[in-house]
Amino acid sequence: FAVVGKPFSIISFFSHRxxxxxxxxxxxxxxxxxxGCGSLITMTAVSLDRYLKICHLSYGTWLxxxxxxxxxxxxxxxxxxxxxxxxxxxxSYAPEPFGTSCTxxxxxxxxxxxxxxxxxxxxxxCLLFPTAVIVFSYVKIILKVKSSTKEVAHYDxxxxxxxxxxxxxxxxxxxxxxxxLCWV
Numbered sequence: 530f531a532v533v534g535k536p537f538s539i540i541s542f543f544s545h546r547x548x549x550x551x552x553x554x555x556x557x558x559x560x561x562x563x564x565g566c567g568s569l570i571t572m573t574a575v576s577l578d579r580y581l582k583i584c585h586l587s588y589g590t591w592l593x594x595x596x597x598x599x600x601x602x603x604x605x606x607x608x609x610x611x612x613x614x615x616x617x618x619x620x621s622y623a624p625e626p627f628g629t630s631c632t633x634x635x636x637x638x639x640x641x642x643x644x645x646x647x648x649x650x651x652x653x654x655c656l657l658f659p660t661a662v663i664v665f666s667y668v669k670i671i672l673k674v675k676s677s678t679k680e681v682a683h684y685d686x687x688x689x690x691x692x693x694x695x696x697x698x699x700x701x702x703x704x705x706x707x708x709x710l711c712w713v
Contacts, residue, residue: 558622567608580666
């Protein structure tokens with residue numbers, strides 16, 4: 530989105546108003562929602578994959594490259610669905626209060642029961658549920674690493690190297706968690 534969308538908001542920022550008309554606003558809002566939702570769901574899938582590979586070792590033996598591609602296709606279809614729903618009349622995209630970029634029209638969404646249901650749906654399916662899965666995954670990974678620390682001390686260095694890898698994954702999980710916390 531940074532390459533495709535940010536130039537629009539930068540130009541509008543320096544002009545102190547949205548410069549690209551109604552269609553440009555709808556496209557920009559759609560792209561922002563699409564890439565934002567898709568990115569968060571991708572992070573969710575990565576955290577779930579790591580959880581399954583670390584906490585349920587048999588999972589890692591059957592996952593192949595084509596499974597990852599299928600998962601990515603489903604993720605971006607999911608993001609496309611949620612970003613496109615406002616075009617079906619449930620909501621819309623409109624300029625934000627400062628008028629230099631566009632997003633979901635939150636005021637219009639509150640005007641009807643369908644709009645309110647849409648807002649609650651995206652809140653749950655595009656933010657709360659993915660965040661809960663990420664938090665669950667990394668908490669379970671951290672607990673698994675902590676519980677295996679004592680066991681690893683009794684094995685040879687090869688297994689200790691595996692433990693070091695798990696610790697690195699835990700640190701990555703913490704980084705993702707805190708970046709998600711800042712993002713929200």
